[in-house]
Amino acid sequence: MAYVAVSGGKEAIEESIRLLDYYRSGTNKDIEIEAIENKLSLLVDRVMSEAGLYAKTYAALALKQCEGSPEEAVFLLRAFRSTLTRNYYTEVVNTEDMRIVRRISAAFKDITGGQILGATYDYTHRLINFDLDQENAAELKEHMHNMLTSQTAEEIHPCPRVSDALKKEGIIDSCEENNQPPHDVTMNMLEFPSDRSARLQTLTRADTGFISGLAYSVLRGFGQVHPTVGELRCGYVELYVPYLSEIGESIYIGEIMMTEVECFNSADDKDQLKLAVGYGAVFGRNENKAISMSVIDRELDAGGPHPTQNEEFVLMHGDSLEMNGFISHLKLPHYVTFQSKLDAVRKTRG
Amino acid sequence: MGIEHRKLTNNHYNFAFLDEGSKREIRRATLKAVAIPGYQVPFGSRELPIGRGWGTGGIQLTLSLIGPEDTLKVIDQGSDESVNAVSIKKFVGLCTQVKTTTRTHEATLIQTRHRIPEIPLTQGQILVLQVPIPEPLRIVEAREEITKQMHAEKDYAPIWLQLYESLVKYNKVTIASEYPCMVEGRYVMNPSPIPKFDNPKLHKSSCLYLFGAGREKKIYAIPPHTEVISLAFDDVPFEIESFAGQQCRLCGSGNTYLDEVFDAQTGERFHQCSDTSYCKEVVDHAQ
Numbered sequence: 001m002a003y004v005a006v007s008g009g010k011e012a013i014e015e016s017i018r019l020l021d022y023y024r025s026g027t028n029k030d031i032e033i034e035a036i037e038n039k040l041s042l043l044v045d046r047v048m049s050e051a052g053l054y055a056k057t058y059a060a061l062a063l064k065q066c067e068g069s070p071e072e073a074v075f076l077l078r079a080f081r082s083t084l085t086r087n088y089y090t091e092v093v094n095t096e097d098m099r100i101v102r103r104i105s106a107a108f109k110d111i112t113g114g115q116i117l118g119a120t121y122d123y124t125h126r127l128i129n130f131d132l133d134q135e136n137a138a139e140l141k142e143h144m145h146n147m148l149t150s151q152t153a154e155e156i157h158p159c160p161r162v163s164d165a166l167k168k169e170g171i172i173d174s175c176e177e178n179n180q181p182p183h184d185v186t187m188n189m190l191e192f193p194s195d196r197s198a199r200l201q202t203l204t205r206a207d208t209g210f211i212s213g214l215a216y217s218v219l220r221g222f223g224q225v226h227p228t229v230g231e232l233r234c235g236y237v238e239l240y241v242p243y244l245s246e247i248g249e250s251i252y253i254g255e256i257m258m259t260e261v262e263c264f265n266s267a268d269d270k271d272q273l274k275l276a277v278g279y280g281a282v283f284g285r286n287e288n289k290a291i292s293m294s295v296i297d298r299e300l301d302a303g304g305p306h307p308t309q310n311e312e313f314v315l316m317h318g319d320s321l322e323m324n325g326f327i328s329h330l331k332l333p334h335y336v337t338f339q340s341k342l343d344a345v346r347k348t349r350g
Numbered sequence: 351m352g353i354e355h356r357k358l359t360n361n362h363y364n365f366a367f368l369d370e371g372s373k374r375e376i377r378r379a380t381l382k383a384v385a386i387p388g389y390q391v392p393f394g395s396r397e398l399p400i401g402r403g404w405g406t407g408g409i410q411l412t413l414s415l416i417g418p419e420d421t422l423k424v425i426d427q428g429s430d431e432s433v434n435a436v437s438i439k440k441f442v443g444l445c446t447q448v449k450t451t452t453r454t455h456e457a458t459l460i461q462t463r464h465r466i467p468e469i470p471l472t473q474g475q476i477l478v479l480q481v482p483i484p485e486p487l488r489i490v491e492a493r494e495e496i497t498k499q500m501h502a503e504k505d506y507a508p509i510w511l512q513l514y515e516s517l518v519k520y521n522k523v524t525i526a527s528e529y530p531c532m533v534e535g536r537y538v539m540n541p542s543p544i545p546k547f548d549n550p551k552l553h554k555s556s557c558l559y560l561f562g563a564g565r566e567k568k569i570y571a572i573p574p575h576t577e578v579i580s581l582a583f584d585d586v587p588f589e590i591e592s593f594a595g596q597q598c599r600l601c602g603s604g605n606t607y608l609d610e611v612f613d614a615q616t617g618e619r620f621h622q623c624s625d626t627s628y629c630k631e632v633v634d635h636a637q
Contacts (some may be wrong), residue, residue: 009436040569078397085369092426189392192495312493322565332404332434334623335609336427336464340526340545343591348520
């Protein structure tokens with residue numbers, strides 16, 4: 001008999017959960033949280049970004065708990081997040097002050113502040129490195145440490161955006177700073193038409209695969225086709241919270257790594273053309289997600305007949321938790337509703 | 351940088367999991383829902399340790415309402431022992447330690463998926479229904495922006511048209527479960543995927559019905575004694591699922607919603623009560 005009709009669901013669940021441990025038990029070797037945090041950092045970044053919680057150690061722990069499944073890890077972090085009281089909101093971060101570790105422009109060769117290639121897999125040949133099997137982690141760490149300490153530190157100056165020059169020229173619209181409190185999508189239901197703040201929050205927490213696929217559809221022809229990455233920057237930004245007893249004072253609470261992208265498209269400006277900007281910003285190092293976000297942001301602004309230009313389609317279907325929750329619920333018993341469906345089908349058949 | 355320095359253990363979760371501010375916020379939305387029967391109140395749905403689409407709207411209602419004095423019953427498809435019912439009961443139990451029961455009349459708070467118990471609920475009881483798609487107009491209009499407007503203008507023509515088209519095409523209204531109803535002559539409401547068999551139980555009942563959709567971030571309600579009419583034409587009355595001539599093979603009831611069960615060996619088809627606790631009580635009473 002199936003898994004609802006008789007009693008025994010409780011025992012079945014307990015055994016099922018115990019069986020999960022079996023799948024983590026194939027070796028004597030453990031995987032340390034510190035190792036996940038430092039050696040699977042792109043996965044950790046992805047999980048933090050989709051969870052909307054910047055907490056590397058917890059993300060690493062979550063990944064260990066669920067055999068490395070990104071959607072399960074996101075799930076764990078989000079559920080944990082629900083138990084936390086929100087005491088402060090950080091002050092607005094100006095990413096011009098970012099401590100940049102990588103910065104490129106596909107629009108201009110020479111940009112103020114310069115291009116910094118930084119670390120990227122883009123130019124590696126994707127050949128499996130069989131030597132990694134025998135890698136000595138301690139040696140690697142020491143080697144890197146020595147390399148860094150032997151170099152003289154250089155001062156980093158805040159770096160203006162590539163779009164600033166184009167704004168001065170009038171090719172890109174300049175706009176006033178909008179200091180309205182954002183529509184917090186974690187505390188309120190998304191409403192349509194949505195605020196841009198709600199849109200950007202939803203996109204930055206979206207499933208990486210989902211928005212990459214959507215952005216790809218834009219490039220292939222279901223949208224405005226080929227945008228140009230005006231600027232991609234990746235680095236650390238500092239976070240401050242207001243100091244409650246001294247108005248105007250704030251306290252530094254730490255820094256986070258993030259990736260930010262501006263992409264450019266041509267757009268109609270009455271009888272002439274202008275450039276329009278799409279914006280993407282995500283936790284950690286996740287360049288394709290940030291680029292995809294900027295592409296989708298621009299498509300939503302433009303509007304039109306394609307799926308990526310439809311706000312409800314894009315914003316309602318990209319949340320990892322929601323999509324995976326609802327898809328997996330199909331495995332639950334549907335005996336009552338299916339019985340009802342059978343009844344309706346049979347009645348039309350006389 | 352180990353986790354141990356953060357002094358967080360598995361015992362640090364609040365009573366009923368969510369922080370008090372979140373629970374209060376959900377109760378506020380619930381009060382609004384009670385004040386406007388059938389109207390879908392948006393709320394800031396929180397993520398839970400249970401999957402979105404697995405009853406998180408209902409669980410948030412339960413968590414926001416439950417107190418140490420409550421007695422909780424959870425059913426799924428009418429069964430107390432169904433895997434998801436067990437899982438939800440276990441979770442609420444873990445973070446509240448409240449008493450649980452399988453007996454419908456003993457419970458103060460009942461969370462359910464896809465069924466309303468056979469025993470009529472009484473004053474003081476709350477039935478929390480889990481809702482996958484709260485919007486009754488979604489089958490005729492995909493866009494939330496538009497359906498909201500349709501409700502505001504009481505523009506329900508498309509859904510009536512759908513009923514009519516189904517009559518023309520199949521000579522029957524072919525909506526199975528999730529059969530739409532009109533609440534107090536104002537809002538068309540999705541009663542959640544209960545079978546049509548259960549729709550009449552919503553009408554002028556003694557208990558409070560609360561509906562929670564976690565993924566879709568909506569709460570709505572039917573307060574006691576509210577008029578809830580399943581949509582139908584004057585000359586084609588509303589029709590529930592029929593089990594003519596069938597009765598439960600365990601308790602012999604012929605007036606309950608029945609599940610169809612196949613015997614894999616003989617290929618024979620049986621019926622039995624979907625409400626397992628009702629079925630058991632009938633059997634116990636007979637003995």
